[in-house]
Amino acid sequence: MRNKGGHSSLPVPDNAKYHLAGALERLSHFGFPLKTNEVTAAYFQKMAKIETGPVSEDLAKVAEGSPEAMQRVAAASPAWNATLRTTCVATQLEGGHAMNALPQLAAANVNVNCRVLPEDSLEYVRNALQKVMADDQVTVRVVGDPSKGPASPMRPDVLNTISHVTSQLWPGVPVVPTMVMGATDGKSLRAAGIPTYGVQGFFMDRNDLRFHGRDERMSVQSFYEGQTLLYELVKILSKAGESIAALPPGGSQDLAEAAVGGTSERAHKIVQIL
Numbered sequence: 001m002r003n004k005g006g007h008s009s010l011p012v013p014d015n016a017k018y019h020l021a022g023a024l025e026r027l028s029h030f031g032f033p034l035k036t037n038e039v040t041a042a043y044f045q046k047m048a049k050i051e052t053g054p055v056s057e058d059l060a061k062v063a064e065g066s067p068e069a070m071q072r073v074a075a076a077s078p079a080w081n082a083t084l085r086t087t088c089v090a091t092q093l094e095g096g097h098a099m100n101a102l103p104q105l106a107a108a109n110v111n112v113n114c115r116v117l118p119e120d121s122l123e124y125v126r127n128a129l130q131k132v133m134a135d136d137q138v139t140v141r142v143v144g145d146p147s148k149g150p151a152s153p154m155r156p157d158v159l160n161t162i163s164h165v166t167s168q169l170w171p172g173v174p175v176v177p178t179m180v181m182g183a184t185d186g187k188s189l190r191a192a193g194i195p196t197y198g199v200q201g202f203f204m205d206r207n208d209l210r211f212h213g214r215d216e217r218m219s220v221q222s223f224y225e226g227q228t229l230l231y232e233l234v235k236i237l238s239k240a241g242e243s244i245a246a247l248p249p250g251g252s253q254d255l256a257e258a259a260v261g262g263t264s265e266r267a268h269k270i271v272q273i274l
């Protein structure tokens with residue numbers, strides 16, 4: 001937002017930073033509606049079979065569309081909250097031009113850091129934020145030219161193939177479809193009408209995630225495991241005329257041991273389809 005400013009020796013209530021602070025405070029208490037789509041409903045259905053206790057029951061209810069269960073699940077996990085709704089968060093603040101002058105400009109980099117669900121339009125999100133700000137001196141504008149990328153349809157043949165290869169490499173490891181909160185190059189392909197699926201065959205410590213950090217890393221073993229998964233997957237998907245749906249759920253133990261040197265210790269892991 002912009003303001004006429006003035007000298008700091010003559011303060012007035014109409015301060016650009018006060019307007020912005022109030023708008024961001026209101027944003028901090030706002031949440032977009034909770035909902036599922038084809039992909040996220042399948043994700044929570046699968047996770048309900050992996051988790052235990054009361055949370056397992058809630059995840060199953062989320063997959064069925066229960067608003068009450070969605071509230072509990074969203075409150076229990078930032079990741080599940082971001083899976084169930086569009087999110088917007090303030091990440092940077094800047095304003096003012098001198099220590100002894102009232103600010104003529106106060107800006108917040110909020111809209112660039114919205115993670116929008118495929119079924120929510122950009123205009124809907126922008127209008128919702130403008131209403132939440134509830135201040136005609138605060139303007140929400142879109143930075144850049146973000147494109148909309150629809151979700152790829154759930155393909156039983158693709159899921160079955162991934163499950164088949166996974167069971168060869170890691171017997172007992174479940175395959176779980178998921179919709180990530182970030183974006184990949186697949187977004188551009190989907191926007192052009194090309195269904196796109198990412199397969200994550202890399203196992204990482206959930207308590208030691210270092211994405212985007214200067215020390216981002218993975219184990220050498222996980223790297224080669226992931227390459228083996230993709231290699232075997234592409235071999236099957238590229239065979240023209242073969243009935244993928246007829247693939248058996250199990251696989252070769254020799255292949256599993258060749259890839260990871262034994263698999264029993266990885267039975268609790270999850271292969272995610274991104």
